[in-house]
Amino acid sequence: MNPMQVVTVLVIISLPDLTKSFQPDYNILSDGVSFTHLMITETAILRKTAEVCRDIAADEGRDFTLNIDGSLTVSKVQRACSGTPSSTVPVSAVSFQNALSTIHDSNTRVDTKIKSALTAENHFDNEEFVAGRNIITEGVFAVKFNVLRGNFEVGRKTLGRICHTLQDFYSHSDWVELNNNKPYSALIIPSQPLTNLAGQDVPTCSSCTEDVCRDNILPDILERKLLTSGYFEFFSKVKPAGKSN
Template identity: 45%
Template sequence: MSGLAALCFLLLQTGACGFEILGWFFRGKSLTHEDITERAILNTTVQVCRALALAEGKDFTFPPQPFTAESVAVACGASKSSKSFCKAISLIQRKNWNVDLFRFYSSRHHFDDETFIEGRKIITEGLSAVKASNKRENFEAAREKLGNILHPLQDFYSHSNWVEMGNNLPNPNLIRAGTSIGNIAGKYNVTVCLDEIEKRNA
């Protein structure tokens, strides 16, 4: 699994049930998109650094919890790069947040109104763009696009009933084009039209 795929996968394992809009402005009990994004980046970076160290026959010491950009940079032997690491995380967070700011009414950017196919298309096409930017060493563009696609990826779990259906693991097909997302509604869930409800209550 590539580092990018691992990042996307780890984003889904934070245990958050919902997100606050404009979380930096209205702080509450739930995690924001920005919180989840930072945690995923830090967790993934630690795992990648550990894997590289082990492959080179070196020891790796995990930084103390909760991870910070500075502690992760030190653990990865890149303490001089902690400022640029913080800046990269901040850019990805900002691009994630911009989806709410500029695409608030776009159902497909939030997996609203059962736009599962369209939402997944944003993620898979965005992932291809991230990989292409990385190949061209245009890392700024890759980070911007990553931030854009992390928002709908996170929203899938908040705006669908994937978790309520008893799924304890992320849906790996969200980042794979040409696959089925799987069941989104429970076997016995029935959607009743408002007209039917009104007829019954008449």
């Protein structure tokens, strides 16, 4: 296995920790700039890859001088991760970028392929929290399964798809409005129960006819910290009473 594959494997099999990079505020406008799926995914992978390489360097008694912050780039991480003394094949920045591109493309296809784009659980819409979580946890299993068998390309594609669904949880649900500032670990750990789900029979939002609804979550929902998400005509012709678009 060459160094590029080693880095990719380490990134993928550490997926349960990867969500530390998906802070909810990445889905909120910041100074007029919206963080896209591509930006979120690349930031997370570069940061996690750098952390893995830093830990390997520490185990081998080597210095690791790269600052793991918002200035990470493919070339910076590639150079920092190419310093393993045992490496006989140099890690190519082009290969690293190609691996990222595969993950990006798969992430994007969740929104561009009709079947996945119009399936509520892929986006945590229509309060499909259980089905959405299943996509993520089953995807994590599939990624690890393919990595162990050397199917790295398949693993990257699966990683891209489940990253999209994971990201959509934070942007399509009221997790941010509930003032949560940590990742929802139950989304990636199937043994943890999904708690405080509002349910389809619980009114969660006031009426809104605008394209973008703001501050329309009912105070009782915020006080009780109940999870809800928007409903869309594509997924449900009859929106339950008291739900948001």
